[in-house]
Amino acid sequence: MEKKSLIFLVPFLLTLCVSLLTMPPSNTVTYDGALYIDIARNLAEDITDFTYQGIYMMYRPPLYPYTLSIPYHSIHEPYAQLTVARTVSMLFFALTAALTYLLTVEMFGDPFKGIAASLFYIFNPLAFTMATRELVHSEFTFFYTLAVYLFYTGRKRGVPYRIYISFISAGLAILTRYTGLSILGVFIAYLWLTDHWEWVKKREYWVGFILLGLTLAPWLYMGHLHYGGPFRPFSVASRVVTLDRPVSVSDYLHLLREDVGLLLPALAALGFIRLKKNDEGWLLISWLFVGLMGILTVTHKETRFITFLSPAIAIMAVEGAEIIVEAIETVVKWTGSTLVGTRRVAVGLAVSLLLLVPIGMRAHELHDEWNTMGLQETTVLDYVSDRYRAEHLLVSPRLYTMAGYYYPGASVEMVLEGASVHEKIENGYYDLIVLREPAPALNITESGNYALAKEFYDGKFKIYLRKEN
Numbered sequence: 001m002e003k004k005s006l007i008f009l010v011p012f013l014l015t016l017c018v019s020l021l022t023m024p025p026s027n028t029v030t031y032d033g034a035l036y037i038d039i040a041r042n043l044a045e046d047i048t049d050f051t052y053q054g055i056y057m058m059y060r061p062p063l064y065p066y067t068l069s070i071p072y073h074s075i076h077e078p079y080a081q082l083t084v085a086r087t088v089s090m091l092f093f094a095l096t097a098a099l100t101y102l103l104t105v106e107m108f109g110d111p112f113k114g115i116a117a118s119l120f121y122i123f124n125p126l127a128f129t130m131a132t133r134e135l136v137h138s139e140f141t142f143f144y145t146l147a148v149y150l151f152y153t154g155r156k157r158g159v160p161y162r163i164y165i166s167f168i169s170a171g172l173a174i175l176t177r178y179t180g181l182s183i184l185g186v187f188i189a190y191l192w193l194t195d196h197w198e199w200v201k202k203r204e205y206w207v208g209f210i211l212l213g214l215t216l217a218p219w220l221y222m223g224h225l226h227y228g229g230p231f232r233p234f235s236v237a238s239r240v241v242t243l244d245r246p247v248s249v250s251d252y253l254h255l256l257r258e259d260v261g262l263l264l265p266a267l268a269a270l271g272f273i274r275l276k277k278n279d280e281g282w283l284l285i286s287w288l289f290v291g292l293m294g295i296l297t298v299t300h301k302e303t304r305f306i307t308f309l310s311p312a313i314a315i316m317a318v319e320g321a322e323i324i325v326e327a328i329e330t331v332v333k334w335t336g337s338t339l340v341g342t343r344r345v346a347v348g349l350a351v352s353l354l355l356l357v358p359i360g361m362r363a364h365e366l367h368d369e370w371n372t373m374g375l376q377e378t379t380v381l382d383y384v385s386d387r388y389r390a391e392h393l394l395v396s397p398r399l400y401t402m403a404g405y406y407y408p409g410a411s412v413e414m415v416l417e418g419a420s421v422h423e424k425i426e427n428g429y430y431d432l433i434v435l436r437e438p439a440p441a442l443n444i445t446e447s448g449n450y451a452l453a454k455e456f457y458d459g460k461f462k463i464y465l466r467k468e469n
Contacts, residue, residue: 007111008098011118015094015131018122022364023086023132024371026079029378031398033134034405035060037081040068041408048222052404053412058227059236062219063143063175064088064136078405085134092138093131096145097122100311103149104318106156107280112345113318116352120267120314123356125260126303127310128363129370136176137307143173144308147183151190152283160204167208171215178237179305182294184212186286193282244300252301259303261362264317267355271319287312321352374402380434380461381406383454388465390431394421398436415439425449433464 039057042049043065050058050065071084100121101114108114121127130137147169154162170187173180191199199205220230227233247255256265275281288309295305325348332338377399385406393412395403403412415421415435424430425442428449435442437460444450450464 007114008101010115011101011122012094012098015097015118015122016090018128019090019093019132022128022367023090024367026082027378027382028371028373028375029082029402029405030133030135030374031401033082033085034401036065036068036136037078037085037134038401038404039065040072040085041081043069044072048226050222050226052401056226058223058233059240061136061175061177061180061237063172064139067139076408078408082134082405086132089130089135089138090132092142093127096127096138096142096311099142099145099149100314103145103152103311104315106149106153107283107315112348113322116321116349117311117314117318119352119356120264120317120359121311123360123363124264124310124313125359125363125366126307129367130304130307133370135304137304140173140176140180141308141310143169143176144180144183145311147173148186148283148287151187152279154204155194156279160207163204163208164211167212168215171212173308174216175219177308178234179294179298180308181234182291185290185294189286189290190283193286194279242299246299247301249296252296252303255303256306259366261359263355263362264313264359267320268313268316269320270323271316271321274319274323284312284316288316317355318352321348321355324351324355376457376461377402377436380456380463383456384432384434384463388432388453392430392432394425394430394433396434396436396439399434403434415442428466428468431466435462435464436460437462 035052035057038052039050039060042051047069050056050060050062067088068081068085072081075081075084097118101111101118104117105111105114127138127141147166150162150166150169154160154164154166170180170183173183191205219233223233224230227236229235275284291309291312292306295301298305325344328347328351329338329344381399381402390407391410393403393407393410394415395412397414400412400414404410413421413430422443425433425444426447426449428447430450433444433450439462444464445452449466451467453463453465455462
């Protein structure tokens with residue numbers, strides 16, 4: 001094997017090193033991340049038990065919890081399980097960095113551009129921040145990018161089996177995040193822009209769609225068995241997102257500017273100028289436009305939702321940096337000198353590295369901001385779980401999944417205004433109650449069964465123990 005074929009290992013290993021050095025502290029767990037861990041624990045016991053507290057959670061995409069469930073057969077301690085979840089994300093992040101390199105080289109035939117693109121991907125603030133979280137985004141980005149890479153190279157090289165695998169990877173992307181359905185729009189838009197309707201006559205694409213359906217089939221069947229219909233997981237997920245806090249397109253773009261900064265999007269926009277009406281240009285346009293529209297049309301939007309576009313943004317940013325290099329080259333020509341060979345390569349890498357400094361600084365800032373997400377909740381639950389055993393817990397809604405993470409196997413209920421909760425408190429059913437103010441009025445102390453054990457953050461959190469405990 002030629003040495004140059006191993007260059008993709010450089011971004012892979014660099015990403016692993018950077019991720020290991022920036023692993024989030026163990027006392028911060030996200031709400032969604034805790035839920036994925038809770039579900040994965042159940043899947044490790046029963047491959048069809050996609051539940052939390054006995055309730056099927058199939059509106060959540062399945063692949064990440066199923067991935068975690070494999071090592072969870074032998075790893076049971078909560079902090080070790082959290083480390084596993086973050087390590088899985090880290091590995092997919094590193095694989096995507098290598099894939100970004102390979103795709104860039106395939107498009108432009110320049111390994112130096114490949115290295116620069118992988119760096120722009122690694123230090124994209126959203127990709128960097130999601131890289132070591134117990135969340136789906138790194139895995140989702142990998143399968144989405146792999147599908148695009150295989151689809152493009154399969155067409156370019158005339159290798160049908162790559163197209164077949166690309167549709168399987170697209171199915172896995174959909175099973176990692178339901179917004180992965182946009183990959184079908186990317187494929188179709190790209191085919192129409194390059195082949196118009198000629199692609200409809202080609203066998204490999206129809207075989208690909210069949211393979212995509214087969215990839216989704218087990219999950220659709222589980223939806224039929226446990227969720228009231230094969231497509232119900234998708235419809236429930238759509239309804240849940242719709243019911244969440246609406247975010248307008250203008251507000252969303254403002255949030256993106258705050259999280260990502262201006263430089264990286266500006267470079268990508270500059271790179272748009274260099275795009276040609278060829279396979280590479282249409283691929284990037286399809287990927288960015290269709291993918292972004294898939295997010296902007298959703299009622300509730302979070303900036304992390306567009307992490308899967310990070311490789312495309314990185315490739316466009318490299319093209320933007322190339323325009324800057326060309327401008328420097330023009331200035332040098334005016335002085336009577338030239339930039340050729342290694343000198344031009346050195347200038348290109350220097351420009352990319354200089355641009356990466358402010359981008360990397362913003363990535364570090366966003367990463368630190370996310371390290372405080374859920375910090376108060378996890379601090380409280382970490383304290384409580386170290387000191388008190390409990391089989392039945394009542395907690396405020398924001399602690400619902402986190403309580404399950406800290407108390408594996410326990411019965412966890414949310415604080416709700418209802419006769420059943422009041423009755424259980426009256427009967428001393430709960431071993432432990434953790435409230436986050438403001439909380440509804442409950443008959444906790446009035447029942448005579450519970451005592452206030454501790455308060456956190458000036459009374460924002462209250463811990464009640466059953467007196468006999």
